[in-house]
Amino acid sequence: MKTIISIIAALLFSTLFYGQNIGLNLSVFSVITIGLLIFQHPKIARLKSAIVFIVVYFTTAIVVYFNHSALAIFANCVAFFTLIGTFSESRSSIYIRWLNGIYTTIAAYFQRRSDSTIDQEQQNWKKNRDYLQLAKLIGIPLMVSIVFILMYKNGNPIFNGFIEKINFEFINFQWFLFSLLGFFLFNNIINPVQIHPATTKDLQTDNQLHPTGPLLLDQLKKEQQLGILLMALLNILLIFYSITDIYYLLNNDITSASALSSQVHSGINTLIASIIVAILIILYFFRGNLNFYQDNVLLKNLSYTWIFLNIGLVVLIAIKNTEYVVVYGFTYKRIGVFTYLFLTLAGLITTFLKVRNVRNLWFLFRINTQVAFAILMVSSCIDWDHAITNYNLKHAENLDLNYLIDLTDNNAILLQDYTAEHRVSSNQQQRIHDKYIGFIDKVSERNWQEWTYDNILINKKFDR
Amino acid sequence: MNVFLNFCKSTVLATLIFWMIISPKSFEVDTFLFVLLSMIPVFVCCVVTIALTIYPFFSLFETETFDKKAVFNTFFPFYAIVAFSLCVYGIFLSDLEFYMIAFFTSAFMTTSYSWVWFSKEPM
Numbered sequence A: 001m002k003t004i005i006s007i008i009a010a011l012l013f014s015t016l017f018y019g020q021n022i023g024l025n026l027s028v029f030s031v032i033t034i035g036l037l038i039f040q041h042p043k044i045a046r047l048k049s050a051i052v053f054i055v056v057y058f059t060t061a062i063v064v065y066f067n068h069s070a071l072a073i074f075a076n077c078v079a080f081f082t083l084i085g086t087f088s089e090s091r092s093s094i095y096i097r098w099l100n101g102i103y104t105t106i107a108a109y110f111q112r113r114s115d116s117t118i119d120q121e122q123q124n125w126k127k128n129r130d131y132l133q134l135a136k137l138i139g140i141p142l143m144v145s146i147v148f149i150l151m152y153k154n155g156n157p158i159f160n161g162f163i164e165k166i167n168f169e170f171i172n173f174q175w176f177l178f179s180l181l182g183f184f185l186f187n188n189i190i191n192p193v194q195i196h197p198a199t200t201k202d203l204q205t206d207n208q209l210h211p212t213g214p215l216l217l218d219q220l221k222k223e224q225q226l227g228i229l230l231m232a233l234l235n236i237l238l239i240f241y242s243i244t245d246i247y248y249l250l251n252n253d254i255t256s257a258s259a260l261s262s263q264v265h266s267g268i269n270t271l272i273a274s275i276i277v278a279i280l281i282i283l284y285f286f287r288g289n290l291n292f293y294q295d296n297v298l299l300k301n302l303s304y305t306w307i308f309l310n311i312g313l314v315v316l317i318a319i320k321n322t323e324y325v326v327v328y329g330f331t332y333k334r335i336g337v338f339t340y341l342f343l344t345l346a347g348l349i350t351t352f353l354k355v356r357n358v359r360n361l362w363f364l365f366r367i368n369t370q371v372a373f374a375i376l377m378v379s380s381c382i383d384w385d386h387a388i389t390n391y392n393l394k395h396a397e398n399l400d401l402n403y404l405i406d407l408t409d410n411n412a413i414l415l416q417d418y419t420a421e422h423r424v425s426s427n428q429q430q431r432i433h434d435k436y437i438g439f440i441d442k443v444s445e446r447n448w449q450e451w452t453y454d455n456i457l458i459n460k461k462f463d464r
Numbered sequence B: 001m002n003v004f005l006n007f008c009k010s011t012v013l014a015t016l017i018f019w020m021i022i023s024p025k026s027f028e029v030d031t032f033l034f035v036l037l038s039m040i041p042v043f044v045c046c047v048v049t050i051a052l053t054i055y056p057f058f059s060l061f062e063t064e065t066f067d068k069k070a071v072f073n074t075f076f077p078f079y080a081i082v083a084f085s086l087c088v089y090g091i092f093l094s095d096l097e098f099y100m101i102a103f104f105t106s107a108f109m110t111t112s113y114s115w116v117w118f119s120k121e122p123m
Helices: A002-017 A024-040 A048-067 A070-088 A094-115 A120-128 A131-155 A157-165 A173-190 A196-204 A217-251 A257-285 A297-328 A332-356 A361-380 A384-395 A401-405 A409-421 A426-444 A453-461 B003-026 B031-053 B055-061 B068-093 B098-120
Strands: none
Touching: A002 A024, A002 A173, A024 A048, A024 A070, A024 A173, A048 A070, A048 A361, A070 A094, A070 A361, A094 A173, A094 A196, A094 A361, A094 B068, A094 B098, A131 A157, A131 B031, A173 B003, A196 B068, A217 A257, A217 A297, A257 A297, A257 A332, A297 A332, A332 A361, A332 A384, A384 A401, A384 A409, A401 A409, A401 A426, A409 A426, A409 A453, A426 A453, B003 B031, B003 B098, B031 B055, B031 B098, B055 B068, B068 B098
């Protein structure tokens, strides 16, 4: 039954993807995958975590059709591996799901081959087989025939012509191999496998920190003294840095691109260094028994202060970046800064939770990978090229039209509409026109497998 | 462990996969001779790759309590992920060149099978 399903899925796979670009086919593939997984594993599919990841994967499949961006395709692949990993082991952490998902997709077949046991009858049959005789029977006649064919070919022009006429071009062998790849893929994902040591270890490890041995009060006291001194010093330094930064922000009217850029980038560098050091120091002091030491309140409070000061630093850089965006509009780098700041904020909050709730390092890994996954999924829902162009054309005080022209074709219609209503240089107008025509041509030439939402838009525009 | 048999089986498999993929592009009757000749460099590649990247896992970690199956379950998943990533990277680095796709596909399949063959051998 499973083989028949895999064969049908493989044929669909080659119909969807053979010689095609990504478009509607990836969305259809996602739906087929979800359907197969639910059909094969109905019990797992009813679990809450499986339902969540099915919905996420399905959403990314729709997003690929509407956005057709590299980010959307990447998010769809990540969601695919996560879903397969969920069907492999639904209770594991998200990064273990990724590992299981990737492993299942690329090598589940080999795992099953290794796991399979041969019964006694097969073993006896294998033992009784005379491999040497088999090799002789196939190999020697084959080799001798080839040598003789090659000899006769040179000796007889009619025979040569006959041999030359034999060709297998009527068989699309590459299509067959592509279908084989599809079969391999579906055969792998229909029966998800696990990376045993990693999954078992992950399931055994909880998020709570436990005492590592008897509390040696004298040693803990000394360690705490060092911690308090270090954290106090770092807090004072960061307060001083933040005050000077706020003063500079309030008393200097920075509007030039280079000044704003330098402000944001130097701020980001400081932030990276500061937060890495902050988290490492906090993790060092709260790695073990100091968490269970009764007099650790001051050290904990200093750590919280340090975390909140770093959050303040995040806010300051966000303000600078917003100023940059208001004046010069969005770019991928500026959006990247916001993403980084958001991830940093999540990292600081989870570090705070780790110290407050006496959690271990695994808690940090688990929660932060989940946050990163959520951000990836949410950000893939936005057509960034379109959003950047739309915002900059409407709101940016200094418009960099060349940057917008260099983005992908997703903004071609917006730019074309803009040139119809606004004056732009002839060179830019030509580039926008070329981009628009190229986009229309590309969309019109697509096969049904490659369709995206743009096809509907273009058809509507030209009333086809 | 019968390492030599593993080398031989891997050579045959790698040659088959490689020529199966490239055959629609360049296969004629004369090519049969090249298929046979190509087994020599393929054998060298298989020996080097298996001896350096697969065999050490079994020779170093296999004990009476940690059998071949355990070695396979512990190390193969990560080996497969790394090998697959390197193969995909190699294919993209070659700008999706046809022969490189054939080479890396046969490399990944052969090394994976080599793991399976080792894991199924008696202690």
